[in-house]
Amino acid sequence: MLRRRVIPCLDVAGGRVVKGTRFVDLVDAGDPPSLAERYAAEGADELVFLDISAAPEGRATLLEIVERTARRAFIPLTVGGGVRSVSEMRAVLRAGADKVSLNTAAVAEPALISRCAARFGRQAVVVAIDAQRRSAHSTHSWEVVAKGGRDATGLDAVEWAQRAASLGAGELLVTSIDRDGTRSGYDTELLRAISSRVTVPVIASGGAAGPADFVAAIRDGGADAVLAASIFHRRIHSIAEVKAAMAAAGLPVRAVA
Numbered sequence: 001m002l003r004r005r006v007i008p009c010l011d012v013a014g015g016r017v018v019k020g021t022r023f024v025d026l027v028d029a030g031d032p033p034s035l036a037e038r039y040a041a042e043g044a045d046e047l048v049f050l051d052i053s054a055a056p057e058g059r060a061t062l063l064e065i066v067e068r069t070a071r072r073a074f075i076p077l078t079v080g081g082g083v084r085s086v087s088e089m090r091a092v093l094r095a096g097a098d099k100v101s102l103n104t105a106a107v108a109e110p111a112l113i114s115r116c117a118a119r120f121g122r123q124a125v126v127v128a129i130d131a132q133r134r135s136a137h138s139t140h141s142w143e144v145v146a147k148g149g150r151d152a153t154g155l156d157a158v159e160w161a162q163r164a165a166s167l168g169a170g171e172l173l174v175t176s177i178d179r180d181g182t183r184s185g186y187d188t189e190l191l192r193a194i195s196s197r198v199t200v201p202v203i204a205s206g207g208a209a210g211p212a213d214f215v216a217a218i219r220d221g222g223a224d225a226v227l228a229a230s231i232f233h234r235r236i237h238s239i240a241e242v243k244a245a246m247a248a249a250g251l252p253v254r255a256v257a
Contacts, residue, residue, distance in 0.1 A: 070096025
């Protein structure tokens with residue numbers, strides 16, 4: 001059985017790791033390379049580095065910071081933010097990323113997913129989906145938002161997930177904007193709605209408060225991996241605690257040395 005992955009997330013703005021609530025009210029959380037090294041030593045299975053201001057600012061990924069981060073953490077690294085072409089994806093991979101996350105650019109031009117998958121293999125292509133419930137009374141409908149949660153797209157999140165997978169995404173990073181930074185638990189309904197309709201791995205993101213939430217994202221949401229930021233940055237819970245809870249629930253994980 002495939003091991004379930006625990007993935008700390010580095011949201012980077014202005015060269016620093018930041019964390020907020022529902023993509024706003026950002027506060028400084030540290031230096032990307034230093035945090036990457038710490039998490040690798042603490043047993044993280046992978047890292048996700050998201051240059052969250054690249055798309056809103058219309059610029060490319062900060063490659064120099066990616067390079068420094070990759071040199072400090074010898075575990076798989078996914079990098080996203082500001083990648084709008086095959087050549088830009090190539091540059092990010094050359095900077096040390098193992099996978100590249102596409103979000104705003106893929107929404108604007110879905111064929112980019114296919115071009116990147118054809119050039120680098122679908123295992124290197126992650127499509128990030130930032131999803132928001134359409135209304136407070138809607139339990140089964142989510143809309144895709146782009147540009148760091150700023151722009152509504154009108155796309156149904158579940159339909160977009162299916163299309164992204166069919167176009168060549170090897171993995172989907174699904175973030176609930178409603179839950180992001182709130183520590184109210186992952187949106188397992190959203191995760192289940194997507195994971196039950198695609199055959200590629202789904203990474204759960206947005207809302208983790210404690211180890212039980214990671215278990216629920218996999219057991220109830222059908223996620224293959226779980227991502228979190230603030231609870232690790234602020235040392236509220238450790239990666240070892242999360243993995244111990246997952247193992248106790250019967251989920252296969254890579255042991256923390």
